[in-house]
Amino acid sequence: MATSEDPKAPDGPEPNGPERNREYRIAELAEKAGIPVRTLRFYRERKLIPPPRREGRIAWYNDHHLARLRTIAALLERGHTLGGIAELLAAFDGGARDVAGLLGVRPAPIPVPAWSEETPVRLTPEALADYFQGEATPENLAASLDLGYLAVDGDQLVHVSRRLLDVSRDLVDRGLPLAAVLEAARDLRRHVDAIAEVFATLLRTTVLAEPPSRIGETLEELRPMAKGVVDAELSMAMDRRIRAELAAWAGDPDRRRPTEP
Secondary structure, eight states: OOOTTOTTOOOOOOOOOTTSOOEEOHHHHHHHHTSOHHHHHHHHHTTSSOOOEEETTEEEEEHHHHHHHHHHHHHHHTTOOHHHHHHHHHHHHTTOSOHHHHHTOOOOOOOOOTTOOOOOEEEOHHHHHHHSTTTOOHHHHHHHHHHTSEEEETTEEEESOHHHHHHHHHHHHTTOOHHHHHHHHHHHHHHHHHHHHHHHHHHHHTGGGSOHHHHHHHHHHHHHHHHHHHHHHHHHHHHHHHHHHHHHHHTOHHHHSOOOO
16 A cells, blocks of 8 residues: 555645645655655654645655755765754754854855955844845755855854845845745856856966066956956847847737736
8 A cells, every 4th residue: 555655656636736836746856856765754754854745645745845955965065964964954943043063164264355346244144034034044044155155153154245145135025035046146156157267267378477566456457347348248148138038029929918817
């Protein structure tokens, strides 16, 4: 007989609807997370993930469970033990303050490179939660740490950029989930790293050939030029994209038809 955790359990009514997140049975969730079903069961028994929603004999997991599993995998890759991960997730869910102690890391310097003009921001976990109402989850914390947006200093968090922090909050205030904002930031990071490599190559082949006494001054002169080029190219790229989207919209009557309430 199939049990509620058996991937061959009989089909029940489809739980997904326009107001629900995607839901998965245990085998599908394990496949998406890249782990065996027995590992997922072990994590559940250790209370590393919340209990599933039950519908009769069937257990349904959702995107929150998937995000939690990916967070566990990321923390394991960073060298944390399952016991430490369980403590971190439980404590941060409860509003813990000593994030550094929970993560088992030493205070980190504020990661501001010489080229950057960003202003770092110190925050308590409570202040961060106030910035992102209901969105300061352990998963988003782990993603922010992994991106380098957050560093830990004692019982405080240090965000690398006031501008990025404020823009992220504004996007969340407009209805975008913080997880989606962070995922977009991860995609954007890959593109800007490629742009930085273009300028780094230019510096390596030209500026760094100058006498050492001139390098600092030259970098100061080049900074606004590089920013101006990137801003101009991004502006023109957005113009091209918007014109293309509007042209496609104008040529497709279905896209112009009002959505049914």
